[in-house]
Amino acid sequence: MSANGSKILAFGHYQPSRVVTNDDLAQMVDTNDEWIQSRVGIKERRIADTETVADMAGFAAEKALAASGLTAADIDLVIVATCSSIDRSPNVACRVADKLGVAGAAAFDLNTACSGFSYALANADHAIRAGAAKHALVIGAEKLSQITDWSDRSTCVIFADGAGAAVVSATAEGEEPGVGPVVWGSEPSDAIAIEGWQPYIVQEGQKVFRWATGTAPQVALAACEKAGVAPGDLGGFVPHQANLRIIEPLARKIGVDPAVLSRDIIESGNTSAASIPLALSKMIERGEVKSGSPVLLVGFGGGLTYAGQVVRCP
Amino acid sequence: MATREEVVTGLAEILEEVAGVNPDDVSEEKSFTEDLDVDSLSMVEVVVAAEEKFGAKIPDDEVQNLKTVGDAVSFIVANS
């Protein structure tokens, strides 16, 4: 049966236990804590040891599922947003389904790099509205450390590992949708490239910075407008954690209260498709966002791609 | 079309918002990096904001040639 909308029931996240500080990186490449903090905003990040993308996705999904009150048997759709999984088949979504004991669900991976979670959430929302699914696991998971050139100081100081997950369900009849209309698109460019066999992330930093600085505010404002929410009324703002120098001006530009902006990049680095659900899950865990309040998600990155929507905090 | 003075004033507003530069410190002979302490990322923000404010297209390759406020004013006046 089709539904008039979907809502997020719960979030969960996972970060590897190994902390890598800026001083640790300064031992490996010609960089320093002052530069990284002032240009990117990162103090430390988490890097996986033996965990795979599917392991991290599974841990995050398990927590989200437990918090949602549903069980694995309820889930009929699994979408994993990732650009760093090495294993192609079974895809990460099937591996997660297997770990959690989800049987018979539609399961696929989606790659739009750093905007992946917002794309995946929109796909789940659309599937639920169309009646093709009722309860979805939507996951962003990355092990960027395995596609990072650890001798390239322009990228290795930025990227990190982690996962975040959401349980998304059909709204009841007459209930207000909790996932707002998506604003998405692309602007093809190889400014962020992960190409070829055994690839590394290669990035034209200034070009990406300029694109994000110009585009993200437009996506953010359009998503708010479509949802009918004024930026000043947002209870949370979780842009992709790319660079503090991108997200703080973005919040200022669109008129969001700086107090509701997630700055998880400071302690987690840039985890691409995982950054939005990871950051929001942590904000909720710390009690920083009120249940039911509107939260703006804006993803942007490789492709170049972008996507954003306003969601109701579970 | 904007005059040079108008563009300087507009740039001073942008510099204050983006990089916390005191508008009184902004004049044509000042270097963005040396005198006004604007780093490469703030410079990109200034360029994006200036494009919006003055309707000028400032290409990526041009940004490195904009060393002083006067360089930026000349480019904007000629291209908006």
Ligand SMILES: CC(C)(COP(=O)(O)OP(=O)(O)OC[C@H]1O[C@@H](n2cnc3c(N)ncnc32)[C@H](O)[C@@H]1OP(=O)(O)O)[C@@H](O)C(=O)NCCC(=O)NCCS
């Ligand atoms: C990557 C990024 C932080 C680099 O900042 P930048 O100001 O563009 O850096 P540049 O390459 O121009 O280098 C500026 C200076 O810092 C130096 N530098 C570069 N990387 C450095 C590092 N890791 N440590 C210390 N110094 C570094 C450069 O050598 C240069 O020095 P110089 O001015 O003496 O020549 C920035 O471009 C960025 O964040 N871009 C967006 C990337 C992004 O968000 N990607 C994710 C996409 S979703």
